[in-house]
Amino acid sequence: MGDELAEIEKDDANARQKVNIYANKLHTIKRYMEKRNLPGIPQSFLKIFFATSNNIEELVSELEAKQVNIESVNRWLEILTNDMHELETETYRIVQNATLTEQLLQYSNRYRSFDDNVQEAFNESLYVFEHNFDYAKSLDVISKALDIVEPGVTERFVTSYEKTRENIRF
Numbered sequence: 001m002g003d004e005l006a007e008i009e010k011d012d013a014n015a016r017q018k019v020n021i022y023a024n025k026l027h028t029i030k031r032y033m034e035k036r037n038l039p040g041i042p043q044s045f046l047k048i049f050f051a052t053s054n055n056i057e058e059l060v061s062e063l064e065a066k067q068v069n070i071e072s073v074n075r076w077l078e079i080l081t082n083d084m085h086e087l088e089t090e091t092y093r094i095v096q097n098a099t100l101t102e103q104l105l106q107y108s109n110r111y112r113s114f115d116d117n118v119q120e121a122f123n124e125s126l127y128v129f130e131h132n133f134d135y136a137k138s139l140d141v142i143s144k145a146l147d148i149v150e151p152g153v154t155e156r157f158v159t160s161y162e163k164t165r166e167n168i169r170f
Helices: 004-037 041-063 070-107 116-132 135-150 154-163
Strands: none
Touching: 004 041, 004 070, 004 154, 041 070, 041 116, 070 154, 116 135, 135 154
């Protein structure tokens, strides 16, 4: 009985430590996104962000209960671990797409004045970027047009981005 109680206390302390870590990570991810100065935040990110935030609150409530159900706490921890991984992955994806789009839009200036397809792609990509916050689609539109006039240009930018990508500092 004593060993079982010690194990429960250890799990409880571990859960309390992890919930603090996850709350700090959530705050750090929010700041990381804000620093990007994007015209808007995609719904895909907001959905995961708020679900994760709510799940952190659920775990905190579970830990503050008079009688802590350690099995429930461990389930919430597993859910939160997955949530945090998904949120971090989505954050990197959004920032990469937005950054590459901005770079390719700027690069497209060398072709816009004499290539109508690049000009049209620029206009559509910029609109989707600034109004729909669909950075993946925006990137797709401009990269397809540029790859026609300069094959491999998108791949070059992606390779360069991956070498210099800023990581989230937790």
